[in-house]
Amino acid sequence: MTQTASPGPAPSGIDAPATPDAPTPRRRGDRVGPSLGPFLLKLALVGIFDALVLLLLMLLLGKRDWALFGVVLVAAIAINVIYLRKGALPAKYLTPGVVFLLIFQIFTLVYTCYVAFTNYSTGHVLTKPAAVQALLSQNQTRVPDSPAYPLTVVSKGSELGFLVVDPVSGKAQLGTSTQPLTEVPADVKDGKAVSTEGWQSLSFADILAKQKDVFGLTVQRTEDAADGTLRTQDGRTGYQFVSGLRYDEAAGTLTDTAQGTVYTDGGKGAFVSSTGEALMPGWSVNVGTENFTRAFTEESIRGPLLKVTLWTFAFALLSVATTFGLGMFLAVVFNKKGMRGRKIYQAIMILPYAFPAFLAAMVWAGMYSKSFGFFNRVLLGGAQIPWLEDPTLAKIAVLLLNLWLGFPYMFLVCLGALQSIPDELEEAAKTDGATAWQAFRLIKFPLLLVSVAPLLIASFAFNFNNFNVIYMLTGGGPRDMDASIPVGETDILISLVYKVAFTGQERDYGLASAFSIIIFVIVAIISIVSFRRTKALEEVN
Numbered sequence: 001m002t003q004t005a006s007p008g009p010a011p012s013g014i015d016a017p018a019t020p021d022a023p024t025p026r027r028r029g030d031r032v033g034p035s036l037g038p039f040l041l042k043l044a045l046v047g048i049f050d051a052l053v054l055l056l057l058m059l060l061l062g063k064r065d066w067a068l069f070g071v072v073l074v075a076a077i078a079i080n081v082i083y084l085r086k087g088a089l090p091a092k093y094l095t096p097g098v099v100f101l102l103i104f105q106i107f108t109l110v111y112t113c114y115v116a117f118t119n120y121s122t123g124h125v126l127t128k129p130a131a132v133q134a135l136l137s138q139n140q141t142r143v144p145d146s147p148a149y150p151l152t153v154v155s156k157g158s159e160l161g162f163l164v165v166d167p168v169s170g171k172a173q174l175g176t177s178t179q180p181l182t183e184v185p186a187d188v189k190d191g192k193a194v195s196t197e198g199w200q201s202l203s204f205a206d207i208l209a210k211q212k213d214v215f216g217l218t219v220q221r222t223e224d225a226a227d228g229t230l231r232t233q234d235g236r237t238g239y240q241f242v243s244g245l246r247y248d249e250a251a252g253t254l255t256d257t258a259q260g261t262v263y264t265d266g267g268k269g270a271f272v273s274s275t276g277e278a279l280m281p282g283w284s285v286n287v288g289t290e291n292f293t294r295a296f297t298e299e300s301i302r303g304p305l306l307k308v309t310l311w312t313f314a315f316a317l318l319s320v321a322t323t324f325g326l327g328m329f330l331a332v333v334f335n336k337k338g339m340r341g342r343k344i345y346q347a348i349m350i351l352p353y354a355f356p357a358f359l360a361a362m363v364w365a366g367m368y369s370k371s372f373g374f375f376n377r378v379l380l381g382g383a384q385i386p387w388l389e390d391p392t393l394a395k396i397a398v399l400l401l402n403l404w405l406g407f408p409y410m411f412l413v414c415l416g417a418l419q420s421i422p423d424e425l426e427e428a429a430k431t432d433g434a435t436a437w438q439a440f441r442l443i444k445f446p447l448l449l450v451s452v453a454p455l456l457i458a459s460f461a462f463n464f465n466n467f468n469v470i471y472m473l474t475g476g477g478p479r480d481m482d483a484s485i486p487v488g489e490t491d492i493l494i495s496l497v498y499k500v501a502f503t504g505q506e507r508d509y510g511l512a513s514a515f516s517i518i519i520f521v522i523v524a525i526i527s528i529v530s531f532r533r534t535k536a537l538e539e540v541n
Contacts, residue, residue, distance in 0.1 A: 079095060079099075115510055116517050117286055117288060117291070119290075123281050124269045124282045126281055126282075131283040135271070135279055137220075137225055139244050139245070140241040143228065147168075148167070148239060150193070153235055154195075154200060154201050155199065156198060161176040162181075162219045162238055163195075164230065170191075172184055175219035177218065179219075180219065215235075218241070226246065228243070245257065254279065261273050263279055267285075268287065269282040270283075292514050300484035303482075304483040305496075305515075309493060311492065312493045319406060319463040322402075322406075323406035324452070326403065326410070327406075327410025330407070346415070352405055355405075357469065364397075370384055391490075394478060398469060402466065406459070414448060414452065457527060461527060464519075465492075466492070467494045486499040486500065494519065497516055
């Protein structure tokens with residue numbers, strides 16, 4: 001056998017070729033692992049997040065909200081796993097967006113749907129136990145033979161409390177409007193507790209300065225509201241007050257101790273007597289599709305709702321048509337290459353777009369003033385036209401304001417779309433004998449629609465919910481006095497939802513949520529149908 005000589009050492013100055021198994025020498029400056037700075041920053045951010053989650057979990061634990069507690073706990077564990085383990089780089093970038101999507105979109109939609117199927121409204125915002133406690137605390141009268149409680153008014157910041165000595169046990173107790181009487185260590189002089197640690201005892205002059213708050217303060221004697229409360233009429237002595245209602249937890253009834261009337265759970269979130277009299281406040285319960293049924297069958301609601309819906313469609317369609325028409329016209333006019341000062345004109349055209357919409361609405365409201373407005377005093381020579389008081393004129397006023405605010409956007413969109421159309425197409429059309437109008441109508445306009453059709457749909461959806469213009473200019477008015485809900489002649493659906501939920505004496509959040517779902521369904525259907533129709537325009541390309 002022929003033996004192969006092993007290679008000798010490489011000549012001086014020549015590097016030996018690296019073999020696959022040979023370790024690559026580490027050079028100075030090479031990173032051994034992840035940088036310490038970013039790792040510590042990530043650890044600190046995750047620690048802050050976990051601290052906030054822990055605080056939230058403790059609050060949920062105190063409220064015994066086990067479902068939300070479980071969701072938050074699982075989500076927090078998942079986020080910790082994603083950010084503390086190596087790899088999963090796409091998940092690290094996607095997680096914040098998914099979290100915000102769940103909180104601000106999915107949760108909002110789900111909660112709105114939940115409220116739409118409840119009677120959540122004025123007088124029905126509490127839970128049943130809280131409603132019972134509130135009813136027992138109302139209409140209280142002083143117990144004729146109740147013992148007097150030597151009392152000192154104390155304060156901690158803006159919170160007031162009663163420091164008393166129990167006449168039976170002789171022990172000092174402290175209570176506030178949210179905390180019943182509880183035993184505390186206190187300095188007692190001549191049978192009266194005068195001070196306790198952490199609280200400031202008020203002098204007579206301080207009590208006089210806050211007498212409205214002091215005399216209106218009620219402190220529960222125990223956790224059970226049926227045991228009554230303490231009140232004071234002079235800031236020095238407290239007396240026991242009890243409710244005229246008695247709650248039977250086993251039977252689930254409230255009884256008027258003076259008249260003997262028994263109130264039972266009526267099944268709709270309130271205690272009701274045999275004659276139909278309801279006690280308020282009530283509590284929130286599931287009412288199924290009652291809110292939707294009311295919206296479509298109750299005449300006092302159905303009539304105004306139908307009227308507002310028709311005006312909402314008209315307002316959105318007219319707003320899109322007028323702003324697009326004016327914006328396209330100005331884009332065609334100021335797209336002439338040989339025009340002097342074209343850039344200046346274009347900059348002037350977009351100035352209303354830079355003006356805040358809510359501020360513009362307030363300025364225009366002043367210009368529409370019947371007695372001192374710019375339109376009546378200057379343009380119309382002192383006329384007394386009630387722009388915002390007449391139903392028809394108010395609608396015209398809203399459309400004019402929205403035209404002023406909306407045409408710059410359409411101008412920019414149409415100008416960009418026109419500049420993207422090759423000039424050769426128009427030149428070819430003119431060579432074939434087409435007029436400028438024919439070239440625009442048959443060539444430029446179809447190509448323009450290909451670009452702006454999706455934006456027109458988006459503009460329709462925006463104006464369908466254009467709350468700022470309506471609310472800041474007219475407030476939805478003038479008021480429709482025949483409607484049972486707070487609605488005006490220029491209200492659109494979104495402003496109607498706001499009024500039903502947040503204005504007036506009766507705030508019906510359940511009905512407003514039902515209206516919101518109706519709006520969502522309408523806009524979704526219109527958007528889906530419109531986007532499908534716009535696919536036909538793509539054939540133009």
